[in-house]
Amino acid sequence: MSTVLKTESITMRFGGVTAVNELKLNIEEHKIVALIGPNGAGKTTAFNMITGVYTPTEGKVKYTAPGKDEVDITGKRPSDIAKMGIARTFQNIRLFKDLSVYENVMIAKHLHLKSDVFSATLHLPWYNAEQREMEKDVEELLRKVDLWELRNEKASSLPYGQQRRLEIVRALATGPKLLLLDEPAAGMNPKETAELTEFIRQIRDEYNLTIFMIEHHMDLVMEISDWIYVLDFGMEIAQGTPADIQNNTRVIEAYLGVDEDA
Amino acid sequence: MKNKRDILLTVAGLVVLFGAACYAQFEMGSYVRRIINLCLIYAIIGLSMNLTNGFAGQFSLGQAGFMAVGAYVVGIFTVPVELRPNVFYAEPMNPLIADIQMPLWLAQLVGGLLSALIAFLIGWPVLRLRGDYLAIATLGFSEIIRIVITNAQSWTNGALGIKDIPALNDVRYIFIATAITFLFVTCLINSSYGRAFKAIREDEIAAEAMGVGLFKHKCMAFMISAFFAGIGGGLYATLLGTVDPKNFLFTLTYNFLLIIVLGGMGSITGSMLGSIIVTAGLEYLRVFDEPLELFGMAIPLFRPGFRMVIFSVLLMACVLFWRKGIMGTNEFTWEKFMAFCKNPVKYFTQKGAN
Numbered sequence: 001m002s003t004v005l006k007t008e009s010i011t012m013r014f015g016g017v018t019a020v021n022e023l024k025l026n027i028e029e030h031k032i033v034a035l036i037g038p039n040g041a042g043k044t045t046a047f048n049m050i051t052g053v054y055t056p057t058e059g060k061v062k063y064t065a066p067g068k069d070e071v072d073i074t075g076k077r078p079s080d081i082a083k084m085g086i087a088r089t090f091q092n093i094r095l096f097k098d099l100s101v102y103e104n105v106m107i108a109k110h111l112h113l114k115s116d117v118f119s120a121t122l123h124l125p126w127y128n129a130e131q132r133e134m135e136k137d138v139e140e141l142l143r144k145v146d147l148w149e150l151r152n153e154k155a156s157s158l159p160y161g162q163q164r165r166l167e168i169v170r171a172l173a174t175g176p177k178l179l180l181l182d183e184p185a186a187g188m189n190p191k192e193t194a195e196l197t198e199f200i201r202q203i204r205d206e207y208n209l210t211i212f213m214i215e216h217h218m219d220l221v222m223e224i225s226d227w228i229y230v231l232d233f234g235m236e237i238a239q240g241t242p243a244d245i246q247n248n249t250r251v252i253e254a255y256l257g258v259d260e261d262a
Numbered sequence: 263m264k265n266k267r268d269i270l271l272t273v274a275g276l277v278v279l280f281g282a283a284c285y286a287q288f289e290m291g292s293y294v295r296r297i298i299n300l301c302l303i304y305a306i307i308g309l310s311m312n313l314t315n316g317f318a319g320q321f322s323l324g325q326a327g328f329m330a331v332g333a334y335v336v337g338i339f340t341v342p343v344e345l346r347p348n349v350f351y352a353e354p355m356n357p358l359i360a361d362i363q364m365p366l367w368l369a370q371l372v373g374g375l376l377s378a379l380i381a382f383l384i385g386w387p388v389l390r391l392r393g394d395y396l397a398i399a400t401l402g403f404s405e406i407i408r409i410v411i412t413n414a415q416s417w418t419n420g421a422l423g424i425k426d427i428p429a430l431n432d433v434r435y436i437f438i439a440t441a442i443t444f445l446f447v448t449c450l451i452n453s454s455y456g457r458a459f460k461a462i463r464e465d466e467i468a469a470e471a472m473g474v475g476l477f478k479h480k481c482m483a484f485m486i487s488a489f490f491a492g493i494g495g496g497l498y499a500t501l502l503g504t505v506d507p508k509n510f511l512f513t514l515t516y517n518f519l520l521i522i523v524l525g526g527m528g529s530i531t532g533s534m535l536g537s538i539i540v541t542a543g544l545e546y547l548r549v550f551d552e553p554l555e556l557f558g559m560a561i562p563l564f565r566p567g568f569r570m571v572i573f574s575v576l577l578m579a580c581v582l583f584w585r586k587g588i589m590g591t592n593e594f595t596w597e598k599f600m601a602f603c604k605n606p607v608k609y610f611t612q613k614g615a616n
């Protein structure tokens with residue numbers, strides 16, 4: 001198995017606060033990897049460093065697209081990182097609220113557009129060909145995830161679970177190799193969570209993705225993860241398979257606290 | 263413009279309007295034509311401003327500056343060479359440009375391109391700012407452009423302004439320029455780039471994470487907007503027949519802000535409507551500026567300036583009833599138009615139900 005993403009001791013300091021300290025991740029192709037940890041452990045900060053929202057104070061992020069050479073993506077712009085094949089969702093849903101479901105997904109296709117702005121405006125033949133291609137892909141994708149019927153709805157008018165789903169679909173439309181999900185099951189009931197679990201597996205297989213996710217729902221994490229990293233106060237305190245993590249005393253301490261009398 | 267029928271109808275609509283423009287040109291007095299022309303020019307600049315402010319969501323207040331660039335290029339290059347010594351009497355024109363004369367369309371194009379270039383230079387540092395900061399910075403730059411123009415005496419005749427610009431009060435010409443702007447902006451917004459602009463407006467962080475390069479797209483919107491502001495400015499110069507730095511005070515920008523807010527930020531047809539309402543409205547409210555006598559009694563409030571009071575009240579009423587402007591982010595579509603024609607009552611009751 002080849003590595004898709006590797007972080008070399010990335011550290012993020014905000015003033016005096018070290019949000020993430022020398023984090024080393026190694027994410028292998030076609031795996032579902034989870035990043036867990038109590039609130040404020042630095043999970044989202046780690047995501048932001050990988051996707052270019054923050055430039056790590058120290059350390060490097062290296063990405064290897066399948067079949068390509070390893071590239072250093074530290075400090076690159078989020079849009080360039082997205083073009084290389086890393087897509088993400090957000091902890092607090094960030095859809096384009098006033099736009100339709102269809103437009104939301106179409107926007108994600110924009111990054112592969114080759115035509116310049118003038119041929120696009122004048123709708124020249126090569127742009128139209130690209131546009132038709134995009135429309136076809138988006139239709140196929142939306143049909144596959146059962147959102148086609150809702151395509152003309154405003155994104156903000158969808159029920160919560162569907163919005164989460166749409167955000168994942170939008171990320172998928174960018175054609176990623178690595179998909180980062182920031183708490184995909186946040187605020188979902190057990191039934192929705194079960195559906196989501198199935199959905200994540202399904203897209204992983206169908207689009208041949210590697211998935212890296214932050215999640216708090218332990219049943220979801222334990223069920224689908226191949227590998228788990230645990231963060232606490234910015235430091236990695238454990239990593240391993242779900243079974244290892246469940247029995248790791250340091251993880252249990254971090255989540256439940258230590259009995260001081262013991 | 264989804265299908266053939268809509269495209270045909272739009273073309274037909276434009277032809278009919280062009281017919282109306284020809285009619286206005288030959289049959290109407292120069293005062294009415296002037297108002298129509300002003301509406302059309304304001305529509306061009308309103309559209310250009312809506313592109314950055316309404317669609318790309320960047321609160322820019324530099325429109326007056328970009329207009330000034332377009333207006334001055336037209337002013338400098340269309341004044342006939344033999345009249346120039348009269349115009350530039352205080353300080354002779356710079357010999358580099360003293361003998362260059364261009365036809366109006368070429369001068370306009372040059373003005374638009376120069377505007378876009380300046381937008382690029384300004385945009386480089388300024389477009390990294392957001393919200394209010396961007397507004398303040400663009401406002402500042404628009405004043406800088408005006409002050410540079412005031413002081414580059416041998417190029418622009420400074421504070422004296424340029425007169426003797428061949429006046430053009432031709433509805434047809436200005437109509438065609440407006441139609442081209444309208445079609446260009448509509449096609450742009452309906453393309454993938456238009457969607458990218460909207461994505462930036464909705465959520466910059468998400469747009470960037472989806473691969474929309476923020477700076478590139480903002481710059482693009484800003485430059486295209488400046489280009490059309492330049493074109494509109496050029497037309498404004500020919501309509502007035504003179505340009506003067508004082509025409510392009512930053513307060514001018516607020517006219518267009520008013521137009522796009524009233525029409526609806528993010529609506530092309532809204533901007534067109536807004537420009538007509540604001541321009542024509544201000545003209546036809548002039549009755550309130552005239553003293554009025556009823557039954558031999560002078561009505562006290564009717565005096566110069568009263569129309570602005572009425573206009574402000576009307577605006578407040580508009581904004582109260584339509585929070586997002588008259589059109590919001592909706593557009594006029596032929597589908598809605600037909601539904602309306604078939605059954606106006608049902609159209610509105612159904613709309614109310616939604």
